Amino acid sequence: xxxxxxxxxxxxxxxxxxxxxxxxxxxxxxxxxxxxxxxxxxxxxxxxxxxxxxxxxxxxxxxxxxxxxxxxxxxxxxxxxxxxxxxxxxxxxxxxxxxxxxxxxxxxxxxxxxxxxxxxxxxxxxxxxxxxxxxxxxxxxxxxxxxxxxxxxxxxxxxxxxxxxxxxxxxxxxxxxxxxxxxxxxxxxxxxxxxxxxxxxxxxxxxxxxxxxxxxxxxxxxxxxxxxxxxxxxxxxxxxxxxxxxxxxxxxxxxxxxxxxxxxxxxxxxxxxxxxxxxxxxxxxxxxxxxxxxxxxxxxxxxxxxxxxxxxxxxxxxxxxxxxxxxxxxxxxxxxxxxxxxxxxxxxxxxxxxxxxxx
Amino acid sequence: xxxxxxxxxxxxxxxxxxxxxxxxxxxxxxxxxxxxxxxxxxxxxxxxxxxxxxxxxxxxxxxxxxxxxxxxxxxxxxxxxxxxxxxxxxxxxxxxxxxxxxxxxxxxxxxxxxxxxxxxxxxxxxxxxxxxxxxxxxxxxxxxxxxxxxxxxxxxxxxxxxxxxxxxxxxxxxxxxxxxxxxxxxxxxxxxxxxxxxxxxxxxxxxxxxxxxxxxxxxxxxxxxxxxxxxxxxxxxxxxxxxxxxxxxxxxxxxxxxxxxxxxx
Numbered sequence: 001x002x003x004x005x006x007x008x009x010x011x012x013x014x015x016x017x018x019x020x021x022x023x024x025x026x027x028x029x030x031x032x033x034x035x036x037x038x039x040x041x042x043x044x045x046x047x048x049x050x051x052x053x054x055x056x057x058x059x060x061x062x063x064x065x066x067x068x069x070x071x072x073x074x075x076x077x078x079x080x081x082x083x084x085x086x087x088x089x090x091x092x093x094x095x096x097x098x099x100x101x102x103x104x105x106x107x108x109x110x111x112x113x114x115x116x117x118x119x120x121x122x123x124x125x126x127x128x129x130x131x132x133x134x135x136x137x138x139x140x141x142x143x144x145x146x147x148x149x150x151x152x153x154x155x156x157x158x159x160x161x162x163x164x165x166x167x168x169x170x171x172x173x174x175x176x177x178x179x180x181x182x183x184x185x186x187x188x189x190x191x192x193x194x195x196x197x198x199x200x201x202x203x204x205x206x207x208x209x210x211x212x213x214x215x216x217x218x219x220x221x222x223x224x225x226x227x228x229x230x231x232x233x234x235x236x237x238x239x240x241x242x243x244x245x246x247x248x249x250x251x252x253x254x255x256x257x258x259x260x261x262x263x264x265x266x267x268x269x270x271x272x273x274x275x276x277x278x279x280x281x282x283x284x285x286x287x288x289x290x291x292x293x294x295x296x297x298x299x300x301x302x303x304x305x306x307x308x309x310x311x312x313x314x315x316x317x318x319x320x321x322x323x324x325x326x327x328x329x330x331x332x333x334x335x336x337x338x339x340x341x342x343x344x345x346x347x348x349x350x351x352x353x354x355x356x357x358x359x
Numbered sequence: 360x361x362x363x364x365x366x367x368x369x370x371x372x373x374x375x376x377x378x379x380x381x382x383x384x385x386x387x388x389x390x391x392x393x394x395x396x397x398x399x400x401x402x403x404x405x406x407x408x409x410x411x412x413x414x415x416x417x418x419x420x421x422x423x424x425x426x427x428x429x430x431x432x433x434x435x436x437x438x439x440x441x442x443x444x445x446x447x448x449x450x451x452x453x454x455x456x457x458x459x460x461x462x463x464x465x466x467x468x469x470x471x472x473x474x475x476x477x478x479x480x481x482x483x484x485x486x487x488x489x490x491x492x493x494x495x496x497x498x499x500x501x502x503x504x505x506x507x508x509x510x511x512x513x514x515x516x517x518x519x520x521x522x523x524x525x526x527x528x529x530x531x532x533x534x535x536x537x538x539x540x541x542x543x544x545x546x547x548x549x550x551x552x553x554x555x556x557x558x559x560x561x562x563x564x565x566x567x568x569x570x571x572x573x574x575x576x577x578x579x580x581x582x583x584x585x586x587x588x589x590x591x592x593x594x595x596x597x598x599x600x601x602x603x604x605x606x607x608x609x610x611x612x613x614x615x616x617x618x619x620x621x622x623x624x
Contacts, residue, residue, distance in 0.1 A: 210480050217479030217486065218472055218493065221458075225466045228455030235415060235449075236533060237441035237470035246476055 005216075008295050009208070016201050020194060032193045034309040035302075036265060039200035040258045042301030043207045045285045046294060047254020052283070053292030053335075054215055055247045056227025057138070060279045061149030062255045064156035065126055067274030069256025070263040072122035073115070074172040075165055077264075081111040093117075102176055115178035115186075115264065122260050123253060130252035134245045153279050160271050171270025178264040186264040196265060203261060204298070207254060211294050214250075223247060224292075255282075281308075281321045287328040290335030300336075367426075368393040368568050369414070369537055374423030376409055383409040384420070385592045391537065396559065396569040398583035398600075400576070402612060405589040407572040408450065411541055414570075415447050416440035428536065442470050446535035450542050452522045456515030460506060460525050463514050464497040467532030471496075497532055504528040504558065520551045524558075531562055538562065540571035544578050556582050580604065588612070 023031045048062050081099065084090045090111075093099050098117050102110050137148045160166045167173075177187030185192065186199055214220050225233040226240050234240050263269045285304055289297030304321075307313075313320045328336060367390035376384045384406045391397050399407050413420050416437040425433045432440055446467075455463050472493050478486040501507045504524055509517065514525060523543065530538055540559070544552045552575060559569060559582055573579045579586065580600045588595040588603060590612045596603065603609055 213482050214476070214479050217482075217490065218469065218474045219476055219479040221462060221466055222469060224458055224462075225455050225469075228457055229453045231417075231437070232449065232453035232455065233466070234437040235441055235447050236466055236529070237438050238466075239436075239438045250476070 005212070009205070009212075012208075012295075012298070013201075013205070020197055024194065029190075029193050032197045033188070034306055036193070036197045036200045037262065037309055038302045038305040039197070039204045040262050040265070041282075041285075041305040042298050043204045044255045044258040045282055045289065045297045045301035046204075046207050046211050047251035048282050049286050049289065049292070049294060049297040050211055050214065050223075050254075051247050051251040052286050053290070053297070054220060054223040054227065055244050056223075057244060057248070058142070058146045058283070059149045059248070059251070060146045060276070060283060061151075061153035061156075062251070062282045063274045063276070063278035064149075064153040065130065065252040065255040066259040066278070067156050067160060067269075068126050068129060069122050069259030070269040070273065071160060071166055071172070071259075072125050073118050073260040074175045074263045074269045076113050076118035076121060077115050077176055077178075078172055078174055079112060081113070082109065085111055100176070104174065112176065115176070119178075119260050123256055126252050126256035127249055130249040131245070134248045138241060138244045138248060150276060150279070153274075153276050157271060157275055160274065167270075169271060171268060171273075172263075173268040175263050175267045175269070177267075178261070186261055188265055188267050200261070200265075203257070207257075208294060208298060215292075215294065219243070227292075277318045277321070280318075280325060284321045284325040284328070286335075288324055288336050293335065296335065366393075367391060368428060369570070370426040371410075371414070372424045372426065374410075374413060374420040374425065376406075376413060376418075376420050378409075382592050384413070386423075387589070387592075387594050388423075389587050389594060389597055391568060391570055392585075393536070393568050394563070394566065395584040396563055396571070396582055398579040398586045399570065399572045399589060400574075400579055400586060400603075401589035401595070404591070406592040407589055408541065410589070411447070411539055411572055414440075415445065415539060441533070441535075444470075444536035445539065446530040446533045446537075447539035448523075448526045448530050448541055448543060450545065452519075452526050454514040454522055454526055454529075456513070458514055459510065460512050460514055460517070461494070461497055461501065461510040463525055464500050464506075464529050464532045465493050467500070467529040468493045468497060470533050500528050500532045503561070504531075520547055523547065523551075523555075527555075527558065531565075531567070534565075535567060537568045537570060540569060540573075542572055542574060544573055544575040552578060 019035065020032065023029060023035075044062065044066060048059065051057055051059055081090050085094070090099070093113070094111070098114050100112055100114050102112065104110055133152050137145065137152070140148055161168055177185040177189070179185040180199065184195060184199070186196060215223070222233065222238045222243050225236070225238060226243060230240055259269070285301045286297050288304065289300035308317050308320070369391040371390070372388050374384055374387050375382070387406070387410065399410065401407055412418060414425055416432065416435050416439065419434045423433070424431055427443060427445060430443060432443065455466065458466070472489050474486040474489050498507070498510070501510055504527065506521070506524060506528055509521060509525070514522065517525065523546070527540070527543065543555055543559075547555060556578055559571075563569060571579070583600055585597065586600050586603045587597045588609050595608055595612060596606055
């Protein structure tokens, strides 16, 4: 029983490797850049799937959390501390190895905060903001909640555009590589494409395992109960507001984590990456994936992001995502790729075959 | 109004509740002693459901206190009331329709288990052991209710009578000290009602105290140890079923003044 749960995971890992080997053998490694980005976006979708598909809530503001992660990471790691190198705090951080002496692309020496420390900082800020936003906003339901989270996204976007250290309309560039361990760094360097593809894959797999463990547990059951009938869940002792809040925060962390890694991978982050249409896109991905199907969301996240990044829809990209959202909500509000649909279809087919054989 | 400790499990003291201009409950006081089945009856609009929802924490009373096991529970949220050991069913069944029957009953074990977000994500040995225990106990409850063959069914696909039973089983799964049953026989046929009555007796034998609101008079009179009659938001009378049946006030409330005089002869 327990082993069967890991079959989809094994299939996924094999598929990831097959795709990389095929692409590399075909001499088309440039595909790996978009694939890597798609893996990071799928991570964000998996987090949102917990909040939407399992807890049954909606967030039209997850690009805001993505932005908080990416921007904090970028601001912290692109701030040159060299002019302050004699300040006590800077010297202390340097002495315990939390600062990195590097060079800009132009070869000038810089001193900046270790991306690991920046990551910790970015995630802590995300958790703090998610709590602050979540406590009042999660009292709302349905489209009121959607509008409130949309408002949050607008605030983040406006702050980013208006506050100088965030680079305004230009965004931030020159984000240094993130050396996870010596020799393995998150960066967009051409000769590191294969390695980076696997870094993103490992992060996504970790996210999937976290999500799978959570949904197949007492907590996951409580979340589905809240989704099914909130008052009944409360009558059975489930602290519904706390469970919704924690899931909101966890899904925000998934989004921020994707943002932090993408900032290093692209070496940049800009306001167009965090606008409202990106939040709509995340919701569309989760809806297509089947809302409460983690694997459905993983595949829809990778595939939809990839074809979008390949410019298949050119300037109609946003229309495409808005359109799928409308279609899903109209015809299949519980999502497209649902295991039970496949199961039902197979069951009907089997019944028909049996009837034909009997008749 | 009595103060301090009593030997009652539940003690409702001088509770009033208003909705806009409607006085739904006025100065209602009563007690539920442990181990018994207490029935609440009264004509429509008597305040039975309001009383239930007050005890369960859906909304607070305007005046008065509710004590449970020497805790004041007035003003507590429903989940906090449940955590203290009060479980309930609803007048219209509220199942988790997209979950299986087994999963529904496993949710009933929520207050009897403790694995949180961290334990769930890390799948600690403690979390796994607890999950196995929850599943095993839920299985036993299904057996007790004769629902084992529906364990893997989606709750939304079940017939009405079975849904009622699953909701009952889900509430019992939390092993509450007090179980509130809100019109459990509503919509059930005669056979199902008979089965319900024997299930309530089984639950009583498990040591669970039962408070029920019910319109089916023969059911209430047969299984209740005590009966509370509400009328127009006030307590009319409280006593053993036999005394309630003979009480002229109760008869007049149910049958009207004129019929009362003729039926009393």
